[in-house]
Each structure stands twice: as C-alpha cells, then as structure tokens.
Amino acid sequence: MKALxxxxxxxxxxxxxxxxLFFIVxxxxxxxxxxxxxxxxxxxxxxxxxxADEGAGPLGDQLRAGLVASPALDxxxxxxxxxxxxxxxxxxxxxxxxxxxxxxxxxxAGRPAEVTFVVDQTRPAPAPVRTAVSAVVARQAAEVKxxxxxxxxxxxxxxxxxxxxxxxxxxxxxxxxxxxxxxxREDALPTGFNYTAPANLVxxxxxxxxxxxxxxxxxxxxxxxxxxxATPTTTATILFGEALxxxxxxxLQGMIIFVVGWLVFGVDWGDPPAALVLVLxxxxxxxxxxxxxxxxxxxxxxxxxxxxPVGIALGMLGGCMWPLAIVPEPMRxxxxxxxxxxxxxxFIALIAxxxxxxGIALQLAVLAAxxxxxLALATWRxxxxxxx
Amino acid sequence: xxxDPVLWCKDLRKRFKERLAVDGVGFEVAPGETYGLLGxxxxxxxxxxxxxxxxxxxxxGEVTVAGASLDRDPGQVKAAIGYVPQDVALYPxxxxxxxxxxWGRMYGLAGRDLAERVEATLxxxxxxxxxxxxxxxxxxxxxxxxxxxxxxxHRPRLLVLDEPTAGVDPxxxxxxxxxxxxxxxxxxAVLYTTHYMEEAERLxxxxxxxxxxRLVAEGTRRELVxxxxxxxxxxxxxxxxxxxxAAVAARVDGVDEASVVGGGVHLVARDGRRLLxxxxxxxxxxxxxxxxxxxVEPDLEAVFLHLTGKALRD
Numbered sequence: 010m011k012a013l014x015x016x017x018x019x020x021x022x023x024x025x026x027x028x029x030l031f032f033i034v035x036x037x038x039x040x041x042x043x044x045x046x047x048x049x050x051x052x053x054x055x056x057x058x059x060x061a062d063e064g065a066g067p068l069g070d071q072l073r074a075g076l077v078a079s080p081a082l083d084x085x086x087x088x089x090x091x092x093x094x095x096x097x098x099x100x101x102x103x104x105x106x107x108x109x110x111x112x113x114x115x116x117x118a119g120r121p122a123e124v125t126f127v128v129d130q131t132r133p134a135p136a137p138v139r140t141a142v143s144a145v146v147a148r149q150a151a152e153v154k155x156x157x158x159x160x161x162x163x164x165x166x167x168x169x170x171x172x173x174x175x176x177x178x179x180x181x182x183x184x185x186x187x188x189x190x191x192x193x194r195e196d197a198l199p200t201g202f203n204y205t206a207p208a209n210l211v212x213x214x215x216x217x218x219x220x221x222x223x224x225x226x227x228x229x230x231x232x233x234x235x236x237x238x239a240t241p242t243t244t245a246t247i248l249f250g251e252a253l254x255x256x257x258x259x260x261l262q263g264m265i266i267f268v269v270g271w272l273v274f275g276v277d278w279g280d281p282p283a284a285l286v287l288v289l290x291x292x293x294x295x296x297x298x299x300x301x302x303x304x305x306x307x308x309x310x311x312x313x314x315x316x317x318p319v320g321i322a323l324g325m326l327g328g329c330m331w332p333l334a335i336v337p338e339p340m341r342x343x344x345x346x347x348x349x350x351x352x353x354x355x356f357i358a359l360i361a362x363x364x365x366x367x368g369i370a371l372q373l374a375v376l377a378a379x380x381x382x383x384l385a386l387a388t389w390r391x392x393x394x395x396x397x
Numbered sequence: 398x399x400x401d402p403v404l405w406c407k408d409l410r411k412r413f414k415e416r417l418a419v420d421g422v423g424f425e426v427a428p429g430e431t432y433g434l435l436g437x438x439x440x441x442x443x444x445x446x447x448x449x450x451x452x453x454x455x456x457x458g459e460v461t462v463a464g465a466s467l468d469r470d471p472g473q474v475k476a477a478i479g480y481v482p483q484d485v486a487l488y489p490x491x492x493x494x495x496x497x498x499x500w501g502r503m504y505g506l507a508g509r510d511l512a513e514r515v516e517a518t519l520x521x522x523x524x525x526x527x528x529x530x531x532x533x534x535x536x537x538x539x540x541x542x543x544x545x546x547x548x549x550x551h552r553p554r555l556l557v558l559d560e561p562t563a564g565v566d567p568x569x570x571x572x573x574x575x576x577x578x579x580x581x582x583x584x585x586a587v588l589y590t591t592h593y594m595e596e597a598e599r600l601x602x603x604x605x606x607x608x609x610x611r612l613v614a615e616g617t618r619r620e621l622v623x624x625x626x627x628x629x630x631x632x633x634x635x636x637x638x639x640x641x642x643a644a645v646a647a648r649v650d651g652v653d654e655a656s657v658v659g660g661g662v663h664l665v666a667r668d669g670r671r672l673l674x675x676x677x678x679x680x681x682x683x684x685x686x687x688x689x690x691x692x693v694e695p696d697l698e699a700v701f702l703h704l705t706g707k708a709l710r711d
Contacts, residue, residue, distance in 0.1 A: 011502065011503060014499070014502050018488070018491070018495075018499055021491070021495070022488065022490045022491060025490055026490070231484065231485070231486055231487070231488075231489075232482050232484045232486035233486050233487070233488065235452060235482065235486065236480065236482055236486040236500075236547075237503060238451070238452055239450045239451065239452055239475060239478065239480035239482075240475060240480075240500075240503040240504050241472045241473075241475040241476040241504065241505060242475075242503055243472075
C-alpha cells in the first residue's frame with residue numbers, strides 16, 4: 010500500500026514537470042511522425058506509372074486495363090509519349106508505358122508488337138514496377154499466343170479464341186511473381202510507422218528510465234529516503250516503492266507510444282497480449298536501469314545529462330535507428346549484449362512475422378533476465394548505501 | 398508507568414573505520430521533558446540520534462522507546478518516534494499539504510484521521526495559508542517548519558530534532574523554538590541536538606554535553622554549572638566609598654571575592670541571584686550608593702569550555 014502511494018506520488022510529481030512531459034509525450038510522437046513520414050511504408054505503397062496510348066486498339070485497351078488493375082501500380086493516363094517522358098524525368102511517375110499505334114493489328118496478324126517502357130537513366134524504376142509491368146505484358150502475350158493457336162487449329166475467330174483464352178486464364182491460379190527485398194518471411198522487416206514506433210518505444214523507455222534515475226538521486230540527496238527509513242516502513246517496502254515509481258514512469262512512456270502508434274499512426278503491433286507483455290517486460294528492464302543508475306550516481310544532473318546520449322548509443326547498437334539485419338554480423342552480436350536488440354527482435358517478430366507470445370519467449374526470457382540482474386544489483390547497492 | 402522514561406538508551410557505540418564516533422553514550426528522556434544534546438559539529442550528536450532512530454547500525458548498546466526495544470520491535474519504536482532531520486527532507490515539487498499527507502501515510506495515518514492531523518499540524522506551524530503552495534516556493538524558515546510538522550503529524554511519544562534551526566533566519570528560529578517549547582506542555586518527550594548554547598538553555602530541561610563521541614556531563618543547567626564549580630559574577634555600579642562597599646560585600650555569606658573595578662565593585666559569588674537582596678541591604682550601610690546591578694550567571698558555553706577545554710564553536 011505504501012509502495013503504491015510512493016508510485017502515485019512519483020507520477021503526480023512527473024505530471025507537474027513540463028520538461029519531462031515534453032520528453033515523454035511530445036518528443037517521441039514527433040520523432041515517430043517525422044521518421045515514419047520521411048521513410049514511408051514502401052511495401053504497401055502503389056507505385057505511380059504513366060500510360061500513353063497512341064492508338065493501340067482493343068488489345069492496347071486490354072493491356073492498359075491490366076496495368077490499372079495491378080495492385081502494385083498506380084496507373085495514370087497521359088495524352089502523348091512526350092508528356093509521359095516529361096513526367097518520368099520530373100519523377101512524377103516512377104516509369105511509363107507507351108502503347109504504340111497498330112499494336113492491336115500487329116498482334117492479330119501474328120507480327121511482333123513493341124510496348125515501350127520509359128525510365129529515367131538517372132533514376133532507375135523500382136524493381137516492383139518492372140516486375141508488375143512485365144507480368145501484365147507477359148500475361149497478354151500468352152493469351153494472344155494461345156488465341157492465335159486456337160483460331161488456326163479450331164477454325165474459330167481470333168476474338169472468340171481470345172475470349173476463351175482469357176476466361177480460362179482468369180479461372181486458373183496464375184503464376185505469381187512475389188518480389189521481396191531480402192528473400193522471405195524469416196527476414197521480413199516492418200516498414201514505415203510499423204518500424205519507427207517500436208524502435209522509438211524501446212529507445213524512449215530506456216532514455217526516460219535513465220533520466221528518471223534523477224528522481225531517486227534527488228530523494229537520496231534530500232534525505233527523503235533516509236527519513237522514510239525512520240518511519241515504521243521496512244527497507245524492502247521502501248525499495249519496492251522506489252522501483253514501482255520508476256516502473257510506473259517507464260510503463261507510462263511505453264504505453265503512450267504504444268497507444269499513439271496504434272491509434273494515430275495505425276501501427277499493427279501484432280498479437281496484442283504478446284505486445285503488451287513485451288512492453289511490460291521492457292519497462293521492467295528500464296526500471297532496473299533507472300534504479301541502478303539512481304543508486305550509483307551522486308547528483309541528478311548526471312542522470313539527466315548522460316541519459317539521452319547513453320540511451321541513443323545503445324539504441325543504435327540495439328537496432329532502434331536501423332534494422333540489425335543490415336549491419337555486419339559482429340555488430341549484430343555486440344548489439345545483442347544490450348536489451349534493446351532483444352526487444353527489437355521481439356517487436357519485429359510480432360509485427361512483421363505474425364509471431365505470438367511463444368514465438369518471442371526467448372526474447373522475453375532474456376529481457377526478464379536483464380531486469381532481474383539490474384534490479385538485484387540496484388537493490389544490493391541501495392541497501393548498502395542506506396544501511397550506514 | 399507514566400513516569401517511565403520515553404527514551405532509554407545505554408552504552409551506544411559506533412565506529413567508522415578507525416574513528417570512534419560514539420563511545421558509550423547513554424541517557425533517558427522522560428515524558429514532557431526536553432533533553433538537549435549539546436556539542437560542537439562532529440561531536441557525535443547526529444550519529445547518536447541516527448542509532449536511536451534505527452537509521453544507523455549500532456556497534457553496541459541498547460535503545461528502548463516507549464517500552465519497546467529497538468532490537469526486538471523496530472517497527473513499534475519507529476512508530477513512537479517523530480524524526481526531524483537536519484536537512485529539509487521533503488519533496489520540493491509537492492505542496493506543503495501533499496508532503497504532510499505523504500508523510501502521514503508513511504506513519505500509517507489514513508482517511509479522516511490523516512486529514513484532521515494534517516490540518517491541525519499546519520495550524521501549529523503556521524502554514525495553513527500556504528498549504529497549497531509548492532515547498533520549493535517556501536522560504537527557508539517555512540521549509541524548516543514544515544520539516545518539523547512532518548515529524549509531529551502522528552503525535553509521536555518522542556520527537557527527535559536534529560539541529561532544526563541550522564541556517565535559519567532569526568525570525569523563523571524564534572518560531573521554531575516556540576513550537577518546540579509548546580511540545581513539552583503536550584507531554585511529548587523531545588530529544589534536541591544543537592551546537593547553539595542559547596537554544597539548549599532556552600529549550601532544554603536537561604542537557605547532555607557531548608564531545609568526541611562521549612557524553613561528558615548531563616543535568617539541568619544549574620546542576621551542570623554547579624558541577625564544574627563555575628560561579629556567578631555580580632557587577633555593582635556605585636558612587637561614594639567604593640572600597641567600603643567592597644569590604645561590606647565581601648562579608649556577605651556566599652560572596653567569594655570582591656574588588657573595586659573602575660566605577661564600581663565586581664563580586665564573584667555562588668548563587669548570585671539569591672544573594673542580591675542581602676547584598677543590596679548591606680550596601681546601604683557601606684557609605685556608597687549603588688546605581689545599577691548586573692548579574693552574570695555562568696552559561697553552558699562556560700561549562701563546555703571548562704569540561705572540554707575548547708569552545709562550542711571550535
């Protein structure tokens with residue numbers, strides 16, 4: 010009961026500290042927004058592609074419809090090839106497709122027909138654009154080839170044979186080309202807000218916990234904890250109350266980013282109970298760090314000044330600034346010496362790979378071990394300091 | 398039972414590495430009594446009360462508060478003590494009211510009882526009007542008064558005040574001393590440490606003089622003065638036959654020395670206050686006219702100097 014009262018008092022004091030509220034509430038939200046918007050959610054975006062039709066005829070219309078229907082493309086019509094080329098040069102569209110005059114007649118006659126793919130040499134089209142356009146063109150080429158073969162052999166009209174070929178093709182499972190950046194679900198990474206929100210959750214819970222050690226240092230310096238020891242309150246209760254105070258602040262920081270990420274930025278945290286357990290566990294790690302720092306440092310300024318740089322440095326090593334998947338193996342190993350890397354691994358597993366709580370059991374166990382070790386060390390140190 | 402001492406401690410000892418900080422200190426404080434531990438900085442006052450309050454592990458000795466042993470029932474002992482540390486141990490970013498509620502709960506108060514005691518204590522220390530303000534916005538003296546209030550909230554049997562006026566302006570000091578004086582009337586035993594001789598003389602029923610970790614003497618002010626043989630000095634300003642006045646005064650029982658100094662006669666006597674009527678009566682037959690009398694009684698400073706060979710502020 011007294012421990013809860015101490016935690017409530019800590020939150021009340023925090024609520025009156027405008028600077029702390031800026032760092033806990035506003036700053037992480039702004040950073041998530043800026044980074045998330047800057048880097049975007051590449052995987053889910055439809056890439057803009059321009060189409061210029063020079064009079065390609067009915068088969069040209071079909072090809073255009075295929076491009077428009079492609080889930081990877083945002084097809085935009087241009088009046089002529091020059092306007093399309095200008096748009097590609099200016100980067101308005103990633104690439105362009107020119108449907109030539111006589112396209113329909115050439116295909117019906119069995120002659121080769123060329124579709125021009127327009128790109129800017131200084132800014133090559135993204136691979137997903139090339140893949141999607143090629144797929145649409147290849148499908149039509151296959152249908153036309155089948156229709157011409159059927160028309161020659163069965164004595165039906167080309168249009169009839171083509172309609173039959175399209176119907177058959179629509180009814181069958183298509184050969185799908187799935188473009189992935191790294192090569193499969195095992196290496197999948199969340200993008201956009203789905204990465205920046207968990208990364209900043211890990212980063213800010215840790216930084217806030219480091220800076221929050223200042224409260225414990227002040228309580229020691231002012232003699233408040235010593236005075237508590239003179240009341241009919243056990244040392245264990247006092248230490249638990251101080252830890253609960255740090256935990257409340259760390260959890261508050263984590264939940265602010267969790268809820269804002271979910272409601273404002275549309276972050277899909279994956280399995281919600283598993284994500285919440287992860288946030289709780291990492292808040293415990295933050296509690297341990299805050300208690301340990303609070304037990305060893307001599308003044309509050311040291312905690313508030315070393316908190317952010319140390320937190321950012323460990324965040325870099327732990328994958329909060331960029332995915333550890335893209336760094337060399339030795340750096341990945343070094344990163345996993347710190348809790349941030351394990352927390353990021355767990356968040357990535359939940360968000361990008363659809364893991365459940367059992368899927369992140371290892372990471373949770375490692376984080377819990379970090380928390381227990383840090384809290385034990387801090388408790389030992391504080392008891393030694395307070396015992397006299 | 399009511400006359401049993403609230404605090405009883407015996408043979409307290411504490412060593413910090415090579416330095417023996419407290420060496421065999423023991424004393425008692427009765428209900429309603431204010432006991433002063435008087436000594437210079439570093440004498441062992443804070444160490445002694447830290448051991449009594451259970452804040453510091455003892456190397457030896459026993460402590461009993463309100464009949465409970467600190468070794469066997471530390472919770473009961475702590476519940477009976479109100480500890481007021483030397484520094485202002487409050488949350489500066491909380492209001493005075495919130496601080497008192499916090500400390501009241503730490504002493505186990507709750508609900509209506511807590512609210513009533515907070516209100517009453519704020520009244521006692523004169524902070525009701527400023528109760529809603531942040532402690533950081535209080536003056537130093539107000540912070541000290543609130544610091545004391547936090548130790549009085551739960552109506553302790555023993556209030557331990559560790560140099561509560563250190564660094565306080567005279568006006569606030571007077572207010573604090575008045576608060577402490579009032580406590581004795583309420584039956585609260587007070588253990589008061591100070592290195593200000595004036596405070597000990599004004600507040601304390603009994604004084605323990607502590608130096609280099611040892612309690613060198615204890616008793617009422619008069620007992621201490623008597624123990625070290627210090628005598629009063631009486632300065633008579635007079636006109637006329639000063640030598641005759643000195644001779645007459647020297648014959649009064651209790652006067653040990655009499656000499657003419659400047660425009661008057663200086664006497665050294667035991668219990669000078671009691672001798673004054675007889676002295677003035679004798680002076681009427683001396684051929685001199687006494688124009689003023691000044692009685693200089695030996696103070697605790699003199700006692701401390703006599704006992705330790707150094708001044709309190711050394």
